Amino acid sequence: MNILIPVLIVTILGLVFGILLALASRRFCVEVDPRLDKIYSKLPGANCGACGMPGCMGFAEALIQGTCTIDRCAVTEQEVRKEIAEILGVEHTVKIKRAAVLHCHGGNKRVKNKFDYVGIQDCISANIVMSGPKACVYGCIGYGTCAKVCPFGAIEMSTEDLPVVNEDKCTACGKCVAACPKGLFSLVSVSKNFAVRCKSLDMGKKVMDVCSVGCIACRKCEKACPVKAIRIENNLSIIDYSLCDNRGQCFKVCPTKSIAIKENKSWRTKAQGE
Numbered sequence: 665m666n667i668l669i670p671v672l673i674v675t676i677l678g679l680v681f682g683i684l685l686a687l688a689s690r691r692f693c694v695e696v697d698p699r700l701d702k703i704y705s706k707l708p709g710a711n712c713g714a715c716g717m718p719g720c721m722g723f724a725e726a727l728i729q730g731t732c733t734i735d736r737c738a739v740t741e742q743e744v745r746k747e748i749a750e751i752l753g754v755e756h757t758v759k760i761k762r763a764a765v766l767h768c769h770g771g772n773k774r775v776k777n778k779f780d781y782v783g784i785q786d787c788i789s790a791n792i793v794m795s796g797p798k799a800c801v802y803g804c805i806g807y808g809t810c811a812k813v814c815p816f817g818a819i820e821m822s823t824e825d826l827p828v829v830n831e832d833k834c835t836a837c838g839k840c841v842a843a844c845p846k847g848l849f850s851l852v853s854v855s856k857n858f859a860v861r862c863k864s865l866d867m868g869k870k871v872m873d874v875c876s877v878g879c880i881a882c883r884k885c886e887k888a889c890p891v892k893a894i895r896i897e898n899n900l901s902i903i904d905y906s907l908c909d910n911r912g913q914c915f916k917v918c919p920t921k922s923i924a925i926k927e928n929k930s931w932r933t934k935a936q937g938e
């Protein structure tokens with residue numbers, strides 16, 4: 665008889681707490697949007713962070729909250745974007761594929777060195793020491809920091825220690841753009857076939873003193889372009905890709921071969937082609 669009373673009390677308490685917990689869980693439960701898992705399962709799972717979110721799950725949540733758009737993920741294919749748009753109930757827009765383009769052609773055969781660098785083989789570290797060992801302070805240092813940060817293996821270093829971008833593998837995530845201490849990459853529509861391969865802001869003679877393929881701002885390209893898509897700014901030729909329609913007159917007239925043409929998805933300058 666003595667044992668029955670504590671058992672009864674514990675049973676009643678258990679029941680009361682059970683009911684309270686059930687009520688609390690219903691009151692404070694957080695509803696999970698059923699679209700979250702569906703969208704997450706369609707994302708690549710690369711967790712590269714290039715969309716600016718903490719991984720693919722963070723990106724899926726941001727899409728549902730409406731704080732970013734599908735095109736912020738550079739890795740998803742067009743077809744998958746369409747499927748995600750359908751899940752979200754929003755209109756799907758076709759994105760033009762872009763790829764990273766390097767604006768320097770001063771490999772180790774064409775640019776002089778100003779000193780021997782013996783520090784860490786990393787462009788950011790080397791750049792801290794007198795802007796790197798290359799005599800051109802604007803050009804590629806060549807230690808391949810861009811290739812190391814690319815999450816998609818889209819960059820390889822050439823025998824001249826210049827990065828070569830594989831257009832098919834590049835997702836235009838922009839990691840190389842952010843990592844290069846010289847700011848040598850830009851993301852360009854893959855439909856464009858001409859690019860300036862120089863970033864030097866020096867005057868012509870100073871460019872020629874250190875590099876055999878740099879832009880000397882002679883304005884021949886500017887004069888030759890019938891649609892005014894290329895102009896000289898701060899001693900450097902710059903292509904306006906909203907105007908460029910691939911006529912290539914600039915490539916033909918450039919005396920220093922600092923403009924490159926894209927053929928079969930790879931860039932070459934006249935300096936390489938001759």
Ligand code: SF4
Nearest residue numbers: 787804805808810844
């Ligand atoms: S492009 Fe920039 S990051 Fe890449 S090797 Fe050259 S200097 Fe280094």
Ligand code: SF4
Nearest residue numbers: 814834835837838840
């Ligand atoms: S890091 Fe550069 S090369 Fe690699 S995928 Fe991103 S944009 Fe393309």
